[in-house]
Amino acid sequence: MSITVNGAFAELLSQLAVCLGVPKCNSYAQSRENEDGSRMVATDNGNIIISANSSPSGYIRKDSQLGVEPLRGCGTSKYYANFVAVLWQQGGNVKTMEDAAVYNFTGCSFAPSANYSSVDAQLMTVGTVYEQIIREENAPKVIPTQAGLAVIKIEFTLSYKLPDCNLGAPSCGAPAPSPAPPLPAFLQKFLDSTLIDDPTIVAAMAKFSGKIVNSTWGIKLLDGGIFYPYVGGTSFEHKFNLINADDTDAAYRISWNGGYGHNGFGIQPNGVNAWANTHYNESIHGIAGQGAFFLYSRTQTGNVQTCDMGAFDGVRSSNLFPRVTIVNPDRLYLRLQSAGAGFVPSQTSTIRTYIWTRDNPANVRALVNSSSLLVQTEALNGLPTVNTYLNCLNNNNVPQFHSYRAIGCQGLCRYSLTNAEMIDMSAAIDELMLDLGRNV
Amino acid sequence: MEMGKQVAIIDKITVGYLEGGVYDGGGTKYAPAQDAHGNWFITEEEIKGTTSPKFEWVKTLELSPYYPPPSPPLPMG
Numbered sequence: 001m002s003i004t005v006n007g008a009f010a011e012l013l014s015q016l017a018v019c020l021g022v023p024k025c026n027s028y029a030q031s032r033e034n035e036d037g038s039r040m041v042a043t044d045n046g047n048i049i050i051s052a053n054s055s056p057s058g059y060i061r062k063d064s065q066l067g068v069e070p071l072r073g074c075g076t077s078k079y080y081a082n083f084v085a086v087l088w089q090q091g092g093n094v095k096t097m098e099d100a101a102v103y104n105f106t107g108c109s110f111a112p113s114a115n116y117s118s119v120d121a122q123l124m125t126v127g128t129v130y131e132q133i134i135r136e137e138n139a140p141k142v143i144p145t146q147a148g149l150a151v152i153k154i155e156f157t158l159s160y161k162l163p164d165c166n167l168g169a170p171s172c173g174a175p176a177p178s179p180a181p182p183l184p185a186f187l188q189k190f191l192d193s194t195l196i197d198d199p200t201i202v203a204a205m206a207k208f209s210g211k212i213v214n215s216t217w218g219i220k221l222l223d224g225g226i227f228y229p230y231v232g233g234t235s236f237e238h239k240f241n242l243i244n245a246d247d248t249d250a251a252y253r254i255s256w257n258g259g260y261g262h263n264g265f266g267i268q269p270n271g272v273n274a275w276a277n278t279h280y281n282e283s284i285h286g287i288a289g290q291g292a293f294f295l296y297s298r299t300q301t302g303n304v305q306t307c308d309m310g311a312f313d314g315v316r317s318s319n320l321f322p323r324v325t326i327v328n329p330d331r332l333y334l335r336l337q338s339a340g341a342g343f344v345p346s347q348t349s350t351i352r353t354y355i356w357t358r359d360n361p362a363n364v365r366a367l368v369n370s371s372s373l374l375v376q377t378e379a380l381n382g383l384p385t386v387n388t389y390l391n392c393l394n395n396n397n398v399p400q401f402h403s404y405r406a407i408g409c410q411g412l413c414r415y416s417l418t419n420a421e422m423i424d425m426s427a428a429i430d431e432l433m434l435d436l437g438r439n440v
Numbered sequence: 441m442e443m444g445k446q447v448a449i450i451d452k453i454t455v456g457y458l459e460g461g462v463y464d465g466g467g468t469k470y471a472p473a474q475d476a477h478g479n480w481f482i483t484e485e486e487i488k489g490t491t492s493p494k495f496e497w498v499k500t501l502e503l504s505p506y507y508p509p510p511s512p513p514l515p516m517g
Contacts, residue, residue: 235466235489258471259485270485272445272506273473305511312515326514333514393515399471400512 184209186222190245194237201231204435205242211428217421220413226252226280227411228390230266231436238262241411249279254390257399265298265438269391271306271404276390280412282311282318282337282383289380291336292357292417293318293388295410296429298440301350303329306403307393308354309410311384314396315339318384321393321401322350322368332374336364339381345374350405351440353426359416367422370430388412408438445508447481448501455480458498463490470495476507 183191187209191202208229212218221227227242239254240247247253255277261268269275282291295308303325310319321333321342332347336358343356349369356366361380367373390410392399409429417425433439450458450472458470463486472480483506487498 235464235468237466239466256466256468258469258473259483260468260489261485262466270445270483272447272483272508273471274483274485275471305514314515317515321514324514395512395515401514 184213186243186245190240190242193240193245193247194232196232196237198232201436204432205229205231207435208428208432209242215421215424215428217413217417217425220415220417220421221411223414224285225411225413226278227409228254229409229432230262230407233262233264235260235262238267243411252278252280254278258402264436266296266406266408267391268406269403271402273399274402275392275394275399277394278388278390278412280388281386282388283385285414286337286383287414288337288383289358289361290414290416291318292355292413292415292422293320293336293410294353294355294412294425294429295320296353296408296433297322297351298406298408298438299350299404301405305401306405307391307401308403308405308407309388309390309412310335310393311386311388312393312395313385316382316384317342318388319393320354320356322354322405323347332366332368334364334366335378337380337383338364338378343374343376343378345376353429355417355422355426357413357417357422359418365419365422367419367426370426373419373422408433408436445506446484446503447475447506448484448487448498448503449479449481450501452480458482458495461492461495463492463495463498465491474509476509481506 182188183206187205190205191197196202212221212227222243225243228238228240229242230238232238235256239256241252241254244251249255257275257277258273259270260274260276261270280286293309297308301323303323305321305324308320308322310317312319316337316339317335318337319333319335321331324331324333326333326341326344328346330346330348331344333342333344334354334356335342336356338358343364343366347368352370354366354368356364356368358364358378358380362377363375364378365373365375386394386397388394389399391403391405391407393401395401409432430439455472459472461470462468463470468486468489470482470486472482474480482498482501484503487501487503490496490498
């Protein structure tokens with residue numbers, strides 16, 4: 001059976017392929033080996049997403065990307081494909097599966113396989129949440145996304161085979177691919193939990209995750225730490241901890257409360273009643289005399305008594321008030337396992353990366369606004385016994401000092417960071433913000 | 441606090457009904473609070489963010505200007 005995608009659906013695929021960076025060359029196809037042995041191929045006309053060389057049940061990981069490497073060569077084996085399409089159409093009905101069921105492999109002279117089985121037509125309405133309509137292998141299925149969102153993902157399986165041809169022939173592609181390295185397990189889990197497959201986000205997160213696994217600050221972060229990247233644009237996607245993306249409180253999944261805005265720039269608390277519980281309790285999960293908090297602020301403020309994250313149990317405190325009036329205006333006020341007046345150098349900027357850490361009983365050190373290294377004597381007073389809240393101060397289990405600063409990412413580390421680690425981590429966060437288009 | 445915030449005043453019974461209720465797909469809960477006059481309210485952001493059919497009716501609540509209560513003193517330890 002001929003396999004052709006035509007009409008509006010083909011246009012959609014074409015747009016998707018362009019979004020994924022698939023080059024529209026005329027000489028060879030491109031492919032990538034997936035972790036499960038499947039392969040995805042972008043054809044010459046750049047508008048097809050294909051994979052799997054193992055079995056009809058071969059599955060493309062949703063983070064797979066197209067066109068990152070040239071095709072090694074063509075073969076005669078029958079290839080099976082698992083095809084993923086995401087429709088972003090707003091309103092009305094999407095095309096039926098019948099529209100998506102045919103595709104013409106033109107680029108590399110792919111011969112359609114006779115094994116392709118037609119899919120059942122299913123008229124799907126944008127905005128409706130579907131369970132899997134048909135459960136058999138190779139049958140089309142609709143992956144539900146979040147209720148209320150006008151996004152539907154359609155998955156179905158098709159097959160094709162490659163023609164006989166020689167390695168390096170114009171129709172077969174360039175030689176010598178090197179398999180793309182697999183994503184770190186924690187990032188893969190994060191993507192699986194959040195259902196994020198936006199290629200820009202995946203690429204940015206892959207780059208940042210590489211810095212985590214290849215840095216000393218990152219290794220520290222990976223041991224029970226928290227990093228909320230706030231990618232995806234919804235409260236569901238924003239609640240997950242990159243380091244452990246289980247959907248549980250024990251993994252420090254965020255519990256949101258009150259009025260928030262969520263968008264592609266991160267989170268926007270309303271400064272009135274918005275607060276979030278990390279479920280991280282320093283007295284249980286932290287280490288006395290160690291630790292680091294961090295965040296990326298996108299909002300410049302005046303002198304306001306608002307807190308971006310913190311816990312205070314009546315005696316011990318870990319928190320950040322970036323610009324307040326304490327005796328004198330423009331005071332940066334941050335503490336970590338401290339008491340007393342806090343860490344109060346003059347400060348007028350409240351944007352970009354803040355990292356503050358404790359590494360001995362006497363000192364708290366900080367890197368603020370992605371640039372200034374500060375150190376202040378601030379006696380260790382023990383670990384706060386209440387949970388760390390975000391976008392406010394947890395004042396003995398009462399959220400207070402609600403902040404309206406837009407936050408690009410934030411988190412904490414159980415271990416202290418050196419000055420060099422803070423500088424390196426700040427640069428990595430700044431680069432992540434840049435890659436996500438939310439730097440200030 | 442940013443200027444020009446809008447809130448919807450609600451009565452105590454409604455507070456009990458909304459408190460702890462999840463209003464969106466990310467598990468976000470309403471957090472009714474009191475303004476400078478002691479009136480209970482939920483915020484414009486909570487209303488706009490409501491996707492739960494159970495709480496669709498909050499979208500009919502009337503918005504009014506927010507009067508923030510005085511900020512508590514900073515905890516000094």
